[in-house]
Amino acid sequence: MSTHSTRLRRAALLGSTATLVASFALGLGVTPVSAQDADESTEFEEVVVTGSRIMRRDLTAPSPVSTVGAEEFQLTGAQNVEQVLATLPQTIPGFGGSSNNPGNGTATVNLRGLGTQRTLVLVNGRRYLQSNQSGVVDLNTIPSTLIERVEVVTGGASAVYGSDALSGVVNFIMKDDFEGMEVGAQYDTTSHGDAEKYNIDMTMGGNFADGKGNATLYLGYVKRKPLFQGDRKFTTFALEDCDNDDPRNEFGVGEGLCAGGSSGVPEAHVFGSGVLSTIFAPDGSLIPWVNSGPNNTRFNYAPDNYLQLPQERWMASSTAHYQINDNVRAYTEAMFVHNRVPQELAPTPAFTTVEVNPDSPFFAPDAQAAFDAIRSDTNGDGVVDGDDNAVVFVGRRMVENGPRQSLDTRNGFRVLVGFDGEVAEGWNYDVSYSYARVDYTNLLNNDVAASRFIQAIAVTDDGTACQDPSGGCVPLNIWGAGNISQEAIDFVNVGAANVTSITTQNVQGFVSGSLGDWTGAGDVGLALGVEYRTDSSDNRNDEFLASGDVLGFNSGQNTAGSYDVYDIFGELALPLLSDVAGAESLEASLAARYSDYSTAGSVWSYAAGLTWAPIADISFRANYQRAVRAPNVNELFGGLSNGFPGATDPCAVTSEGVAPDASLKSLCEATGVGAGLFGVFGQANAQIEGLFGGNPDLQEETSDTWTFGAVFTPEALPGFTATIDYYKIDITDAIFVLGGGVNNVLDVCYNVVQDVNSPFCQAITRRADGNVDNVKVLNANIGALKTEGIDLQMNYSTDVEWGFFDGGSTLDFNFIGTHVMENSFIATNEGELAEDVVECGNTFGETCGEPDPEFRFNLRSTMTNGPMSLSLNWRWIGSSKVDAIINGDDPAGYSIPKLKSKSYFDLSGTYDVNETLQLYGGVRNLLNTKPQFLGTDQSQANTYPETYDAIGMRIFLGGKVRF
Known part of the structure; x- marks a missing residue:
């Protein structure tokens, strides 16, 4: 596999609002909507199934739709919505409660592993609060207590709902017709008695105006306490791959793993050769640097990181509706959420070039002599003498400054007003307007100003004063652990902040009804509508972040911008046959949407489907959808920022003195290498500056989705339903950074395309000495994503005569599983790299991210007997391999080439004490199953903590009181 392939995927992951992750856990009591049938005598209520705006008398839809009922959130003890959604086979968990680094204080959902920005999250069929400038919804802002059900449609749904639905739609249907009062509380802890969670909420509502109206109010509070990686043995050390077991890993994390860490240490690490390969004792004398092995001198940063992020959330939500007359109903929704999620990392690793005074009393004689030997003409007088300093690159862990802290606070509110009703017999309308705003503040504490750090070392x-005493500089003695004074810490310590405001307004209206029976097979359904939406946001960095004067952070400009879109859409449900030989029913469906964006211009999305039931026991469905995703504010208008990734300049002499291939000479010179420099100059730094940012010329992403499936409802086996569906999603013109990143652009320009006029070569700017000055890698429509697989769902319900109470019991079995056949990406730019495929199905690792096993399933078994129910959930996650191995590397080069399959068992139950009081509780990860631990290929905490349980067994207890 070529280098540019690997770098593309990683850049794509880091550049999106959430990592493209892959994990799985199942068993949500998920029911296949389209599998539901009923006896002919049953009275149907017309409903709208997610994925369509046409009201239907049954729940049959051409696209696979899965539902998660409200009871599932209670059975799992989920206080946050993502705890349940992450276990759906169609989803791959995004950020969650263990996403400390990476993480941004949000919880997200990622259908099919195609990216959170390509999953459209709705509430009651409408757009909701955005958590950041990429338009992603924070699931923390949706109260699980108010959820009536969640409907999930996988595959494109842009024709019905507009942009962002490339991988599908997650639609939360909320309770809006509540009578009485319900107060609930829950406590959740681990078998260690730590990492507690608790919540309390109240829902009250009632009818008014003789039943013409209803109003519902919800208030909720959630508290999640922190857990550090140092609180668990298996996450106490930052593990890395090695040849032998580390004696410190006596708790058994696996062979081939050693306790590693960072080269930025409290003793101060000077890099290079001779003196430039050492650390310092507290008296300023030299200590050898030990890079590896059980006695290595690396800094173990793991204990200071959160394994469970703390969280505090206040939420209020209300709904109301009133029937004005027979044809007009007014409705409204309002909500407010205050969500605080801190993150914490080990103290700042200060890696930078500094000037050092060799005569400083901070050094012992051996260090003074060593630094004196490498003085250079730092004062510019043309002479190297005692007035000059030594220039070195240092890595110092600023433990005296305390751990780095980040506090993400999001205050959001949303109001919606609308009217619906019957416009004529058989025809209904719905008109609504919503306004949503999120104010997001990110505060950083215990960081270090780069300029002050450099100033204070000289x-x-x-040793009593700084060579440059301006600004109240205080001498900084970094040479040895614990040597920095509080006054010096106060001088270099800085807090930083960035503030983001996001506003969304949405107006939509549509009518739906029947055009009559054209074919004798049933009424033709039609929905027509219009929509207008505007998104605007503004991000402001403070002076330290904007200038890049915070160690560990690169400079970045503010991001501000907006766009709007006008839509016209329509759907048609056309029955073709009914109750004839070979066709109990046959129906076609069509949908189309025309969108005019102020940025991307005019785009079309459309869909066509067919459902056919040859007999009552089985039906088949097929669907094709063309979906689009317009670029978001961050992708379009992201402020220019710089970064310094590791990269190799093909035009430079290697560190071993090997000159580049002479065939590159003309191309290197055409891109800025001066005459006589080719084959002479060496690459100055292992890191090359990249310029990252938005691109207002971006176009829409496009996806083609095919689904084929069957629904089984055998009369011979009452209570049994099953669905099997094949899906295939191809996304083209996917938005990544140009070329996938700095190194990839250099590689493709000089080794693949070799055309000075290509966008890759045009992105490179060089200095007068021949070295690359920077590579401009703005966002571009360059990628393609593909995924393919099969979903299987089975449900069976039966009554038995036995149980704990009189009256017999009901047994319910719900199985849902996924087989991933392909999950790949292709780097494309005008077809130049179209054959360079990287496979991410059945893999994990640096390139592809979280595990995406080939097989995964969930099986929930529930017994309901009188006032009690007991439920056992089996979540199975299949094995997966290191992504580089799948794509051609030798497995022998990896300590942990494969993650084994894992099973998790959850036991829960409810008991209705009386009509007023219900108690419930359960145990998650009943067997206290630990993850298989990783070194180099981990995400964080020596594993993938949003995929595998790194905290251990959890016990939860709760109750609800109804009035």
């Missing part, structure tokens, strides 16, 4: 000969 001290006078007696």
Whole structure:
């Protein structure tokens, strides 16, 4: 596999609002909507199934739709919505409660592993609060207590709902017709008695105006306490791959793993050769640097990181509706959420170039002599003498400054007003307007100003003052652990902040009804509508972040921008046959949407489907959808920022003195290498500056989705239903950074395309000495994503005569599983790299991210007997391999080439004490199953903590009181 393939995927992951992750856990009591049938005598209520705006008398739809009922959130003890959605086979968990680094304080959902920005999240069929400038919804803002059900449609749904639905739609249907009062509380802890969670909420509502109206109010509070990686043995050390077991890993994390860490240490690490390969004792004397092995001197940063992020959330939500007359009903929704999620990392690793006074009393004689030997003409007088400093690159862990802290606070509110009703017999309308705003503040504490750090290290000969005393500089003695004074810490310590405001307004209206029976097979359904939406946001960095004067952060400009879109859409449900030989029913469906974006211009999305039931026991469905995703504010208008990734310049002499291939000479010179420099100059730094940012010329992403499936409802086996569906999603013109990143652009320009006029070569700027000055890798429509697989769902319900209470019991079995056949990406730019495929199905690792096993399933078994129900959930996650192995690397080069399959068992139950009081509780990860631990290929905490349980067994207890 070529280098540019690997770098593309990683850049794509880091560049999106959430990592493209892959994990799985199942068993949500998920029911296949389209599998539901009923006896002919049953009275149907017309309903709208997610994925369509046409009201139907049954729940049959051409696209696979899965539902998660409200009871599932209670059975799992889920206080946050993502705890349940992450276990759906169609989804891959995004950020969650263990996403400390990476993480941004949000919880997200990622259908099919195609990216959170390609999953459209709706509430009651409408757009909701955005959590960031990429338009992603934070699931923390949706109260699980108010959820009536969740409907999930996988595959494109842009023709019905507009942009962003490339991988599908997650639609939360909320309770809006509540009578009485319900107060609930829950406590959740681990078998260690730590990492507690608790919540309390109240829902009250009632009818008014003789039943013409209803109003419902919800208030909720959630508290999640922190857990550090140092609180568990298996996450106490930052593990890395090695040849032998580390004696410190006596708790058994696996062979081939050693306790590693960072080269930025509290003793100060000077890099290079001779003196430039050492650390320092507290007296300023030299200590050898030990890079590896059980006695290595690396800094173990793991204990300072959160394994469970703390969280505090206040939420209020209300709904109301009133029937004005027979044809007009007014309705409204309003909500407010205050969500605080801190993150914490080990103290700042200060990696930078500094000037050091060799005569400083901070050094012992051996260090003074070593630094004196490498003085250079730092004062510019043309002479190297005692007035000059030594220039070195240092890595110092600023433990005296305390751990780095980040506090993400999101205050959001949303109001919606609308009217619906009957416009004529058989025809209904719905008109609504919504306004949503999120104010997001990210506060950083205990960081270090780069300029002050550099200034304070260059001290006078007696060490009592800075060589540059401006700004109240205090000498900084970094040479040895614990040597920094509080006054010096106060001088270099800085807090930083960035503030983001996001506003969304949405107006939509549509009518739906029947055009009559054209074919004798049933009424033709039609829905027509219009929609207008505007998104605007503004991000402001403070002076430290904007200038890049915070160690560990690169400079970045503010991001501000907006766009709007006008839509016209329509759907048609056309029955073709009914109750004839070979066709109990046959129906076609069509949908189309025309969108005019102020940025991407005019685009079309459309869909066509067919459902056919040859007999009552079985039906088949097929669907094709063309979906689009217009670029978001961050992708379009992201402020220019710089970064310094590792990269190799093909035009430079290697560190071993090997000159580049002479065939590159003309191309290197055409891209800025001066005459006489080719084959002479060496690459100055292992890192090359990249310029990242938005691109207002971006166009829409496009996806083609095919689904084929069957629904089984055998009369011979009452209570049994099953669905099997094949899906295939191809996304083209996917938005990534140009070329996938700095190194990839250099590689493709000089080794693949070799055309000075290509966008890759045009992105490179060089200095007068021949070295690359920077590579401009703005967002571009360059990628393609593909995924393919099969979903299987089975449900069976039966009554038995036995149980704990009189009256017999009901047994319910719900199985849902996924087989991933392909999950790949292709780097494309005008077809130049179209054959360079990277496979991410059945893999994990640096390139592809979280595990995406080939097989995964969930089986929930529930017994309901009188006032009690007991439920056992079996979540199975299949095995997966290191992505580089799947794509051609030798497995022998990896300590942990494969993750084994894992099973998790959850036991829960409810008991209705009386009509007023219900108690419930359960145990998650009943067997306290630990993850298989990783070194180099981990995400964080020596594993993938949003996929595998790294915290251990959890016990939860709760109750509800109804009035």
